[in-house]
Amino acid sequence: MKVLVVVPTYNEVDNVRPLIREILAQGETIDVWVADDGSPDGTGAAVREAMAEFPGRVELIDRGHKGGRGAAVLASFKKGLADPHGYDIFFEMDADFSHHPREIPKFLAKLQTHDMVIGSRYVEGGSTSEWGAARPLLSWMANKYIALVAGVPVRDTTSGYRGYRRAVLEQCDFDRIKIKGYVVHGEMAYQAWVNGFQLGEVPIHFKNRVRDASKLTSEEIYMALLNFALLRFRYGFRPKKRARPAEVRS
Ligand SMILES: Nc1nc2c(ncn2[C@@H]2O[C@H](COP(=O)(O)OP(=O)(O)OP(=O)(O)O)[C@@H](O)[C@H]2O)c(=O)[nH]1
Ligand SMILES: [Mg+2]
Secondary structure (H helix, E strand, O other): OOEEEEEEEOOOHHHHHHHHHHHHOOOOOEEEEEEEOOOOOOHHHHHHHHHHHOOOOEEEEEOOOOOOHHHHHHHHHHHHHHOOOOOOEEEEOOOOOOOOHHHHHHHHHHOOOOOEEEEEOOOOOOEEEOOOOHHHHHHHHHHHHHHHHOOOOOOOOOOOOEEEEHHHHHHOOHHHOOOOOOHHHHHHHHHHHHOOOOEEEEEOEEEOOOOOOOOOOHHHHHHHHHHHHHHHHHHOOOOOOOOOOOOOOO
């Protein structure tokens, strides 16, 4: 089973190499693509060093200018689907160790019976750390809101740590995803669900890096709330019928 882990980066020079090492240590059939938006801190150069350290297992997708996490990941998935390696499983995860690579085997186990697996802070065993009061509340409320207006049967729709079977991404209509902020995660999950795929969650520990303030603007928040409310009308209310996933060969 060939696995591709996509890591979006913007100014992650200190994290990216240690992260690549930890991801590759999770299995011999795992490759890593770093989708960097021309980070001024030299993240790209650090990735090139990792490419020399692990020949054939690491790629740099240099996108040149800052275009947002979501856009970088979607572009990498498109490229990954067309890649001759024929990847069976795709992951996305943050570069700042908020998402720890040691959780990857747990995702892979669940992907034996599910099409898309979300690393969840809000299922039993999941947790977060180092957060102030505002952000966990905002995140929790956002997830409750999404559950209410969109009805996707997962607890942590906004989590950016996830694994997809190839078929889920092949069916995904990337070009319909217009807003490239934090709603990308909700919209991808909605598309997977409406396309009839089996969604699952594994508990993760989300370790937040210490930062002064939330980078979300109020405009981004309003646009996200509106977009979630429209998902049902844009994509339909009910999942298509689809045969249950076959066991993936390992
Ligand atoms: N390619 C790309 N990656 C990005 C961009 N913005 C953020 N990222 C990456 O996306 C991931 C999540 O971004 P973070 O900055 O950690 O966002 P956050 O977790 O909400 O905020 P923090 O509290 O700062 O950690 C990290 O790996 C970032 O390097 C971007 O514009 N382009
Ligand atoms: Mg982060």
